[in-house]
Amino acid sequence: MTRAAPQIIALLAALLLAATAHAAPAPGAPAPAFELPDQAGEMHRLEDYSGKWLVLYFYPKNDTPGCTTQACEFRDNIFAYRRLGAEIVGISVDDVASHQAFAEKNSLPFPLLADEGGEVAARYGVLRNFGVMKLASRQTFLVAPDGTIAKHYDKVDVDEHSAEVLADLEALGAGN
16 A cells, blocks of 8 residues: 555646646736626626626535635625626536526525536636546636736635625725
8 A cells, every 4th residue: 555655646746736737817917708608598708797897706616615605795795896886706617507506595696607618717727627526716806897807816715705805896996
């Protein structure tokens, strides 16, 4: 068994490298384009949000405790986001039906986009490929009205994230 340890370590290192192969767009860079269906099957594109602040949050899986907390924190602050002229969009690799059930169960008033193949998550550098399973890591991008990345949150505390994003939007002059 100890002879296998170096091989296991090498395999884990290769998986970790493959899981983090794409870099996230840096602040100031153009936000990568997307076209994905929401929980009702309606298509959403990045350009649909042109001229608005966009909170684009990636999350691993519908109906998990952390993802539910994060979505409900955004839901509970929706009027503050709307006051600032900001839209919220969630993206995971779950399918449309899963998004529909999750949105209905939690009364989510914003779109959840189905990135089933993980292409958009990969463009944003958040796709984690574990061989038999792909997930989007929990990261958020604040997209400015001009379509550039204003802020990237690569470490997210689900209990405080929504308040943090709201504070940053206000600091960046959203709603003025």
